Amino acid sequence: DVKVTQSSRYLVKRTGEKVFLECVQDMDHENMFWYRQDPGLGLRLIYFSYDVKMKEKGDIPEGYSVSREKKERFSLILESASTNQTSMYLCASSFIGWTEAFFGQGTRLTVV
Amino acid sequence: AQSVTQLDSQVPVFEEAPVELRCNYSSSVSVYLFWYVQYPNQGLQLLLKYLSGSTLVESINGFEAEFNKSQTSFHLRKPSVHISDTAEYFCAVSDGGGGAQKLVFGQGTRLTINP
Numbered sequence: 001d002v003k004v005t006q007s008s009r010y011l012v013k014r015t016g017e018k019v020f021l022e023c024v025q026d027m028d029h030e031n032m033f034w035y036r037q038d039p040g041l042g043l044r045l046i047y048f049s050y051d052v053k054m055k056e057k058g059d060i061p062e063g064y065s066v067s068r069e070k071k072e073r074f075s076l077i078l079e080s081a082s083t084n085q086t087s088m089y090l091c092a093s094s095f096i097g098w099t100e101a102f103f104g105q106g107t108r109l110t111v112v
Numbered sequence: 113a114q115s116v117t118q119l120d121s122q123v124p125v126f127e128e129a130p131v132e133l134r135c136n137y138s139s140s141v142s143v144y145l146f147w148y149v150q151y152p153n154q155g156l157q158l159l160l161k162y163l164s165g166s167t168l169v170e171s172i173n174g175f176e177a178e179f180n181k182s183q184t185s186f187h188l189r190k191p192s193v194h195i196s197d198t199a200e201y202f203c204a205v206s207d208g209g210g211g212a213q214k215l216v217f218g219q220g221t222r223l224t225i226n227p
Contacts, residue, residue, distance in 0.1 A: 043217040101215055103155040
């Protein structure tokens with residue numbers, strides 16, 4: 001089975017902290033994605049990557065950056081966490097020319 | 113840019129009743145369409161997908177969706193729901209082209225089954 005693993009289910013961080021959310025997939029997928037999920041807004045794309053060291057902005061990249069040094073790992077970085085970044089973060093992966101994306105369990109981040 | 117609209121944020125139904133969750137999308141070009149389900153405290157799982165061919169697609173647990181190009185809709189239906197169907201359902205669309213295809217999601221519909 002395809003597995004997308006997010007390093008934490010729950011995180012609590014302080015305003016101004018630098019926060020790293022890690023995602024690892026085991027299916028040799030080229031594409032990896034970070035989404036943010038908020039009630040009433042659905043999932044919104046933050047960043048995605050189609051190859052190692054390649055990244056593209058999604059719809060809401062402000063306040064975030066990403067890193068993809070290895071094919072299986074895609075990290076989301078909050079440079080200086082703020083309370084409006086309190087949310088559920090979902091990682092996903094897929095093959096190039098894919099017909100299905102696979103999601104991790106999500107990380108619920110609270111910034112206080 | 114593509115967009116997806118799920119017309120109902122919450123749908124309460126009684127057990128064994130039929131249900132329809134509505135989804136409309138904006139793109140007029142070739143698209144792939146998906147329904148994902150999120151059970152409480154879990155990630156998203158693919159429920160069913162339309163890529164090409166037959167406009168009616170089915171899932172293994174009794175859901176079905178019909179692609180209607182003229183109405184740009186992809187509504188999800190089930191003739192008889194169970195308590196275990198309680199979840200949030202997301203409609204999503206992507207371009208039919210190659211490369212890093214992004215999924216654009218709707219706002220989600222929370223399905224609540226009452227006994």
